Amino acid sequence: xxxxxxxxxxxxxxxxxxxxxxxxxxxxxxxxxxxxxxxxxxxxxxxxxxxxxxxxxxxxxxxxxxxxxxxxxxxxxxxxxxxxxxxxxxxxxxxxxxxxxxxxxxxxxxxxxxxxxxxxxxxxxxxxxxxxxxxxxxxxxxxxxxxxxxxxxxxxxxxxxxxxxxxxxxxxxxxxxxxxxxxxxxxxxxxxxxxxxxxxxxxxxxxxxxxxxxxxxxxxxxxxxxxxxxxxxxxxxxxxxxxxxxxxxxxxxxxxxxxxxxxxxxxxxxxxxxx
Amino acid sequence: xxxxxxxxxxxxxxxxxxxxxxxxxxxxxxxxxxxxxxxxxxxxxxxxxxxxxxxxxxxxxxxxxxxxxxxxxxxxxxxxxxxxxxxxxxxxxxxxxxxxxxxxxxxxxxxxxxxxxxxxxxxxxxxxxxxxxxxxxxxxxxxxxxxxxxxxxxxxxxxxxxxxxxxxxxxxxxxxxxxxxxxxxxxxxxxxxxxxxxxxxxxxxxxxxxxxxxxxxxxxxxxxxxxxxxxxxxxxxxxxxxxxxxxxxxxxxxxxxxxxxxxxxxxxxxxxxxx
Numbered sequence: 001x002x003x004x005x006x007x008x009x010x011x012x013x014x015x016x017x018x019x020x021x022x023x024x025x026x027x028x029x030x031x032x033x034x035x036x037x038x039x040x041x042x043x044x045x046x047x048x049x050x051x052x053x054x055x056x057x058x059x060x061x062x063x064x065x066x067x068x069x070x071x072x073x074x075x076x077x078x079x080x081x082x083x084x085x086x087x088x089x090x091x092x093x094x095x096x097x098x099x100x101x102x103x104x105x106x107x108x109x110x111x112x113x114x115x116x117x118x119x120x121x122x123x124x125x126x127x128x129x130x131x132x133x134x135x136x137x138x139x140x141x142x143x144x145x146x147x148x149x150x151x152x153x154x155x156x157x158x159x160x161x162x163x164x165x166x167x168x169x170x171x172x173x174x175x176x177x178x179x180x181x182x183x184x185x186x187x188x189x190x191x192x193x194x195x196x197x198x199x200x201x202x203x204x205x206x207x208x209x210x211x212x213x214x215x216x217x218x219x220x221x222x223x224x225x226x227x228x229x230x231x232x233x234x235x236x237x238x239x240x241x242x243x244x245x246x247x248x249x250x251x252x253x254x255x256x257x258x259x260x261x262x263x264x265x266x267x268x269x270x271x272x273x274x275x
Numbered sequence: 276x277x278x279x280x281x282x283x284x285x286x287x288x289x290x291x292x293x294x295x296x297x298x299x300x301x302x303x304x305x306x307x308x309x310x311x312x313x314x315x316x317x318x319x320x321x322x323x324x325x326x327x328x329x330x331x332x333x334x335x336x337x338x339x340x341x342x343x344x345x346x347x348x349x350x351x352x353x354x355x356x357x358x359x360x361x362x363x364x365x366x367x368x369x370x371x372x373x374x375x376x377x378x379x380x381x382x383x384x385x386x387x388x389x390x391x392x393x394x395x396x397x398x399x400x401x402x403x404x405x406x407x408x409x410x411x412x413x414x415x416x417x418x419x420x421x422x423x424x425x426x427x428x429x430x431x432x433x434x435x436x437x438x439x440x441x442x443x444x445x446x447x448x449x450x451x452x453x454x455x456x457x458x459x460x461x462x463x464x465x466x467x468x469x470x471x472x473x474x475x476x477x478x479x480x481x482x483x484x485x486x487x488x489x490x491x492x493x494x495x496x497x498x499x500x501x502x503x504x505x506x507x508x509x510x511x512x513x514x515x516x517x518x519x520x521x522x523x524x525x526x527x528x529x530x531x532x533x534x535x536x537x538x539x540x541x542x543x544x545x546x547x548x549x550x
Contacts, residue, residue: 103497108497108498108499109499110453110454110499114456141417141418142416142417142418142454142455143416143417143418143483145453145454145497146479146481146496146497147481147482151456152454152455152456153456155456155457156456178385178420179385179417179418179420179427180417180427181389181426181427181428181430181431182430204421206421206422207422207486208418208486211482211483211486221421222378222383222420222421223383224383224384224385227383
């Protein structure tokens with residue numbers, strides 16, 4: 001008999017080296033997890049309809065589709081993002097996660113990149129609204145400003161939301177946001193505006209041995225997950241905490257061990273209140 | 276005949292593998308540089324009086340002494356920082372650079388660490404004021420929040436300055452601050468408050484291969500140094516740009532080559548206006 005783990009979701013990047021798409025969904029189901037976030041390369045490989053079927057057959061909620069964005073670096077960003085919106089609708093995802101892109105090739109003009117992101121979002125939003133698909137801007141840690149996302153604080157993401165109006169919100173990822181001196185105030189602001197669309201978790205290791213693929217399992221780094229979650233729940237968000245760990249270390253461990261560890265750490269370290 | 280390079284300073288950490296203290300100062304003098312920032316381990320090794328003599332004999336300004344701080348992790352932080360103030364006075368440094376410290380051992384309480392920093396600064400400030408030595412808070416990149424400095428934005432550093440009053444200011448380091456969406460406004464604010472005490476330069480490489488010791492020579496990364504300097508000068512700061520590069524790569528190159536490269540890149544890429 002599987003014990004359900006309500007409140008926990010798994011971003012499937014966490015298991016990308018251990019399983020194919022179906023395998024990762026079935027592994028999550030085996031461990032009592034009922035929410036996952038697929039990636040678009042999985043949809044491209046497996047097929048959108050088949051992904052939707054696999055999710056449905058395993059009773060899975062799709063917390064979000066990862067990912068759209070890259071407004072600063074893709075020549076056909078608008079078309080590609082419209083397709084991403086349609087794919088998110090097709091699999092019943094709760095939002096489309098956006099990693100907005102860093103500096104354009106050979107550019108050092110960060111303000112210009114940021115303006116491109118604002119324009120790209122504004123251009124995409126009508127399509128997303130018509131499709132009923134919320135756009136979730138994910139502010140990334142400042143160390144990713146050059147090459148992944150030039151939206152680097154929650155405040156900056158919420159300013160974009162304010163400028164854009166309805167149909168757009170934010171992903172709160174502990175790894176990207178934990179350090180921010182203004183975090184508490186900005187989470188309150190996000191809650192007031194009903195902007196919180198997802199809550200991702202992974203830990204910040206010391207030392208961090210690789211800028212991209214050394215994210216930590218909760219408890220292996222310096223983040224206070226309970227305190228973070230308390231702020232998130234106080235701001236009105238009750239959705240799942242979604243484990244998203246890019247890690248050479250964890251990708252090399254058996255998938256079932258990774259899931260068991262996620263569940264154990266989530267229960268002990270991440271829930272705002274004991275159950 | 277040496278061509279003087281006004282406006283350029285060298286933080287001696289940049290040359291720490293190539294020269295001893297006297298050697299590094301003499302190398303800078305040979306290349307026309309007349310401002311350096313020594314480190315306290317150099318003072319401990321060479322002696323404070325001898326350091327002062329070497330600086331004077333080579334016609335060197337000491338832009339700052341690196342470094343005090345570490346309020347969150349040193350049991351005797353106040354006493355040690357008072358000694359650092361006195362050493363800065365003894366060598367005629369223009370300010371004492373403070374790296375404030377990260378999380379205390381085994382702590383995940385970042386707000387508490389930040390409160391400890393505010394308390395530590397307040398306790399140190401009377402001694403610094405009496406000695407006439409400005410304290411220069413250096414906000415470090417958010418990736419150093421756990422283990423080096425929990426002051427991670429210019430805004431946060433200026434809030435501390437506002438709370439503390441006179442005798443304290445900030446270091447503007449391109450590496451730490453370039454990504455900040457609020458940078459322009461905060462540099463203006465720093466200028467209005469007469470808080471800018473130093474301007475450090477190094478580049479942010481993509482990829483960054485090591486979180487601590489892979490800082491880039493200006494031009495080898497993504498930072499727009501001219502744009503940064505224009506903001507700094509518009510805010511009223513005319514002091515030197517100080518190259519501070521922690522880099523396994525550059526520490527392995529001959530010191531004279533490093534200095535030649537610093538001078539060339541500074542002249543071509545960093546000055547706000549051509550001369």
